Amino acid sequence: MRLSPDEIIYWQHGFVKINGTIAFTWGLILLLAVGSHLITRKLAMPKERSRWQNTLEIIVTQIEKQIEDIGMPHPENYIGFIGTILLFVGSASLLTIIPGFEPPTGSLSTTAALALSVFIAVPYFGIKELGVGMYLKSYIQPSIIMLPFNLISEVSRTLALAIRLFGNMMSGGMIVAILLTITPFIFPVVMTLLGLLTGMVQAYIFTILAAVYIAAATRIRKTKSAKQDNQEIKA
16 A cells, blocks of 8 residues: 555656656646647637637636635736646546546645745735735734744745645545455445545645635735725825
């Protein structure tokens, strides 16, 4: 029983090796990239749209709606990052129905990379919206005493994102593997279906948390702008 796709070694030369995590990750990236290109290369008007284009537009529309509901007034600025995370984690879960495929999110290295991307995206979007000075100032509000606590919060929530996703994805695979060795096939099939549902829920939760963190980093500007508008109206 494998605990992680890291244990699958396809090629190795010295300390350089290609394991299952690397192979499945790049295979999934290639699949998403090629699929997106094939669907969007011939976009058509509403009456002539293909089923794939309709499906893609529904997904994009729903992601934009979720981003806007979180509190981001311009979801088109964030959908490239947030939508990619959702599609990657969700597709990794759905493809587990293919024999031999193991989700790369079952490796701590993959979940750590996803969490690290969120860790970098939060200040990126915050600085983009607020500017360097205003964003850095948010770490010492309402008092400079809050600086170490805000820095600890940034690091701790990144670790929490990685461990939460890794734990939930790995636990489902372990349960299926254990049941497959001690019970008839019907139970692993049921657990696999349950694992698909769990994986999609985790993809949604991870994406929503990433969006919430980014929204929190860009919220100061909206508050400040609203105060300025009120002052101008009173004047």
